[in-house]
Amino acid sequence: MTDVLKEALALKEYCTGCRQTVHQNPELSFQEFQTTAFIRRQLEEMGVEILPLELETGLVAIIRGGLGDGPVTGLRADIDALPLTEESGAPYSSQNPGAAHSCGHDGHVAVLLGVAKLLHQWRDRFSGVVKLIFQPGEEGLYGALKIVQSGALKDPDVEEVVCLHGWPYLKVGEVGVWPGEYMASADMFQVRVIGQGGHGARPYKAMNPIPAAALAVSALQNIVSSEIVTAKQAVVSVCSIHAGDAFNVIPGEVKFGGTVRCLDPGVRDELESKIRRTVEGAAQALGCRAEIEYTRGVPALYNDPGVTQNLEKAMVKALGQSHVKPLDGPVMGSEDFSNLVSAVGKGAFFRLGIGWPDGTEYTALHNGAFNFNDEAIPYGIAVMVQYILDRHSKDAR
Structure with a gap:
């Protein structure tokens, strides 16, 4: 067992306590006031410096290596919960109705607090600067932008x-970890198909938007299969x-x-254009009109091959080759x-196994019964x- 893993395992009890405290007190995106306060207390007790940023929730801490100038690296954990009712049955289940840590962000917080504790103790072993990013609002899809806008990634960059x-x-x-394209961009659309309401017994006196919406929904399913290059992965889902x-009343409009x-x-870019064309065309074909609100969300996540390679080396060094699995x-x-x-x-995003060692199926993410596996934290x-x-390291550059 490596020294790093040995020391990480020694932190398991502390980190498990942190994880279960956060789990019991979940807060939704951009409402993580108690969670932020808890993280702040833990870092202050360690003696870790916290950056003075204008963030309502979330925070960024900084650890300066004792070996002089060097790289500047960010490590991130998301801190928000999901708008779900918890069904895990754990003794530390959510005390906040309608909020639950069903995506494991409580575990991510616990891991980064453990990292903070160990790096602070070992700061004489490395150079440069490490910024620990406890990010709000990941489920809201805009928390990372709040961190960027706060200036936390600058000075030093x-x-x-x-x-x-x-x-x-x-x-x-x-x-x-997977090099290159790994996670998709996320955009959303809202459509109003507008017709003319009337009595269900006299459809000829109305303009029913329901068949027009049905035609549009059906046609949307053909875009990826018929109009996008087969080798390019894409999804269009009406939800x-x-x-x-x-x-007995024909409505005046349909929303989907x-x-x-x-x-x-x-x-x-192609998909947005084709969705607009498809929806507008289907509505017009049946005598209706469509209004489309199309919102760009987060971009696709690209794992830098060099960062990925170095992460794999760290995985092998810390845990052993047999613990590194292909995704x-x-x-x-x-x-x-x-x-x-x-x-x-x-940058790069990697996966931490939380499944049962015997191969028994583990509860999926975004499920009310999900509960992060504390054994994975170290x-x-x-x-x-x-x-x-x-x-x-001193010789890294």
């Missing part, structure tokens, strides 16, 4: 940024639709909306960590600390 995310499809003790209140995911910026490839979920990567210039700490020690 962060050159690389890294984060982890708990992953039920790897076992505890396993980690993995909500609302029309009418009575069985959905999400658009892709990995390629060019495809992203299945790009996923169509999205992460606003991509906004941090875009602001910094390069492995996340070990990888991040080893990455910093390697990148910020």
Whole structure:
């Protein structure tokens, strides 16, 4: 067992206590006031410096290496919860109705607090600066932009940024990272198909928007399969639709909306144009008109190959080759960590296994029954600390 992993394991009890405290007191995006205060207290007790930023929630701490000038690296943990009712049955279950840590951000906070404790103790072992980013509002998809706008990544300028995310499809003790395109951009659309309401018994006196909306929804499903290059991954999903209140009344309008995911910026532009054309055309074909509100969300997440390679080396060094597992490839979920990567210039996002060692299926993310596996915390700490020690060693530059 390496020294880094040994020391990380020694922090497990402390970090588990932190994780369960955060879990029991979940707060939604940009409402993480108690969570921020808790993190601040932990860092102050360690003696870690906290940057004086104008952030309502979230914070950024800084650890200066004792070996002089060197790299500047950001490590990020998201801190917000989901608008769900917890169903895990844990004795430390959510005390805030309608909020639950069902994506594991409580575990990410615990890992980064462990990293802070170990790096602060070992600051005479590395050069340069490490910025610890406790980011609000990841589920809201704009928390990373708040960090960027706060100036936290400047003076000194962060050159690389890294984060982890708990992953039920790897076992505890396993980690993995994928180079290049890894997570999709996330855009959304809201559509109003406007017709003319009337009596259900006299459709010829009305202009029913429901068939027009149905045609539009059906046609949207053909865009990816028929109009996007087969090798390019993309998703167009209609996820909500609302029309009418009575069985015998033709409504005046139909509202529906959905999400658009892709990995390629060019495809992203294509999809917006094709969705607008498809929806407007379907509405016009049946005598209605359409209004479309199309909102760009986070960009696709690109894992820098060089950062990825160095992360893999740190994984092997900290945990051993057998603990580093190949990932299945790009996923169509999205992460606003991509906004941090875009602001910094390069970074990487890696997976931390939280699944059961015996292979029993672990509860999926974004499920009310999900509960982060505390056994995984030391492995996340070990990888991040080893990455910093390697990148910020005296001979790194």
